[in-house]
Amino acid sequence: GIPNAVLGALGGHRHLGLHTEAMTDGVLPLLESGVIDNSQKAVMPGVTVASLALGSRRLYDFMDYRKDLVMKDVAWTNDPFRIRQNPRVMAINSAVEVDLTGQVCADSVGMRIISGVGGQHDFMYGGALSEGGKTFIAIPSTTPKGESKIRALLSPGAGVVTTRHMVQHVVTEYGVAHLRGRNLAERARALIAVAHPSVREELERAAAQRFGYSFLRLKA
Incomplete structure (x- = not known):
């Protein structure tokens, strides 16, 4: 979709x-x-x-x-080194959930496998290497059941398809979180800003507990 x-x-x-x-x-x-x-x-x-x-x-x-x-x-x-040969690659993928550090789960709901990993990592890697390329994880802020897709921690048993260091941008209907080059506290703040408003306070408490002063000193 x-x-x-x-x-x-x-x-x-x-x-x-x-x-x-x-x-x-x-x-x-x-x-x-x-x-x-x-x-x-x-x-x-x-x-x-x-x-x-x-x-x-x-x-x-x-x-x-x-x-x-x-x-x-x-x-x-899906060879990342072939993908990178094209200039200005725009690689767009989706996810089941994303945690506050930018880890992406795209193949399971908790321990229940719902998909293969597909080409997500290949295109995220190749797009990041492409001259002028950009990569995006595009998700709605909530599931059809109203659960947040941006979470403090990935669900128990959830697999990491794309590692945090590979993610550049996470997009929801509330905006774009730019993660590349940011530390963990900065990533958390950016992701909370594009999470559904109903869970932002809960996510901020989790981020403050996890990252302490490095998160609290950042402007909301």
Whole structure:
């Protein structure tokens, strides 16, 4: 859902390129209108590259026998050192939950595995290495049950898919937390600012207890 929402907001851009693990219906309007023309790519310029496609019949019909679209093995598309060769890579991924230091769980709810790790770490790493590249973890502030996705600590048993040092930006409907180059207390303050308002006080208490004066001295 989040990738398609992002794609739906890119109609005013020009000369975008697509190098992805998974193609969905959201790319169709951008490909058909020429917004995605792959003209600025260093890896296979002029060609859309993906490893898999998941969508409607319209997507598959569009893909059929296209010379400007190539499906590669996932080991090829997700190689971070190949991803980094493209300039200004914008890598956008989602998460199940994020803790106050920036650790990202994306494959489990507590001890219950719900997914493989996929290409998140590959694209976060490759995007961070790309010249002018940026990486994003995009999440709603709460789950459908109203539970905060930004937590003081990851749930017991939750796996870390992307480590804290790899995360640059965490985005919710309340803004962007810029984490790169920040210490743990600064990361906590930035993440609390984009958490749901109903849990910010609780998160601030947890951060103050964990980081002490280094957190308290930061301006809210």
